[in-house]
Amino acid sequence: MRLTVIGSGPAAPELDTPASGNLVSSDGTAVLLDCGYGVVGRLRSTIDPRALDGVVIGHLHADHFLDLAALRYMHPWNGGGDRRPAVWLPPGGRSRLVGLAEMMSERPSFFEEAFDLAEYESDGPFEIGDLKITPSPMQHYVPAWAMTVADRSGARLVYGGDTGPTDRLLAAARRADLLIVEATLRSVGEDEVTRGHCTLDEAIAIASAAEVDRTLITHYPSVRRADVQAAALAAGTRFSVAVPGTQIDVVPASDRPATADAMVPGQGTGGVALGHREAALAV
Ligand SMILES: [Zn+2]
Ligand SMILES: [Zn+2]
Known part of the structure; x- marks a missing residue:
């Protein structure tokens, strides 16, 4: 499967990136992990949002779900008929969307009419197309879940979402092929006593x-990008920093070269070592 970063920004809007949004694509399935503000418009430079098979929301902060409203206004979907994207929400999320529809002066059924809405349970896996997704509870100011996405090749991607440092993230990410992890804070002193960011x-x-195997740093203020990139570089070639357009092919350990960084096929002669790759920043 392939990860494409759509947005890497935190809650305060940025000039050069949407809020949280990560597209995961396999041969037959396209799923968006989080849908913060600005994500759907930016997604259009990668795929037609109407072709999404599903959207998974890790928690109900605006920078992670508010662009479900933008996506809804793209209805009707490609192909028409009964095909509707699956939208998986945290527990209690359906009633929250009814409230959002009413706030927007739309019918209470506004979202239900266009999406196949479902609420996941902690540690309860579900499937969208050929991808298996498992939500794991994290540590944030509101209930929040990390998502583990596995494809049929055995590749495993873990997106931590918003979370303070917790053993639960450590457990979910154990030996993952790719971890997408937030780095919101400049220092611990910026956080509350009960930690909610890293x-x-x-x-x-x-x-x-x-x-x-590989780590992608995300959910950071753009003004800190140079510092974050320098620190990631210092941490080693297995670390890189998310910007809109970053793409990583996620492959299981059994399919990776034994001695070198994983390579991205089709990115120039012989591929490009991921640790040294900087994707173009679209503004
Ligand atoms: Zn956030
Ligand atoms: Zn949050």
Whole structure:
């Protein structure tokens, strides 16, 4: 499967990136992990949002779900008929969407009419197309879940969403082929006593302890991008920093070269070592 970063920004809007959104594509399935503001418009430069098979929302903060409203206004979907994208929400999410529809002066059934809405349960796996997705509870200011996405080849991607440093993320990410982890904070002092976000050092420490193959840092203010990239580079070639357009092919350990960084096919002669690759930043 392939990851494409759509948005890497935190809650405060940025000039050069939408809020949280990560597209995961396999041969037959396209799923968006989180749908924060600005994501659907930016997604159009990668795929037609009406072709999404599903959207999975990790928690109900605006920078992770509010563009479901934008997506809804793209209805009707490609192909017409009864095909509707699956939208998987946290527990209690359906009634929250009814409230959002009413706030928008739309019918209470506004979202239900266009999406196949469902609520997941903690640690309860579900499938969208050929992808299996497992939500794991994290540590945030509101209930929040990380998503583990597995494809039929055995490749495993873990998207932590918003979370403070927690053993639960460490457990979910253990030996993942790709971990997408947030680094919202400049320092621990910016956070509340009960932690809800990570610093960059904490993100790197969790990824290292979990022995993941590749780590992508996300959910950081753009003004800190140069510092975050320098720190990721210093942490080693297995770390890189998300910007809109970053693409990583996620392959299981059994399919990776034994001695070198994984390569991205089709990205120039012989591929490009991911650790040294900087995707173009679309503004
Ligand atoms: Zn957030
Ligand atoms: Zn949040």
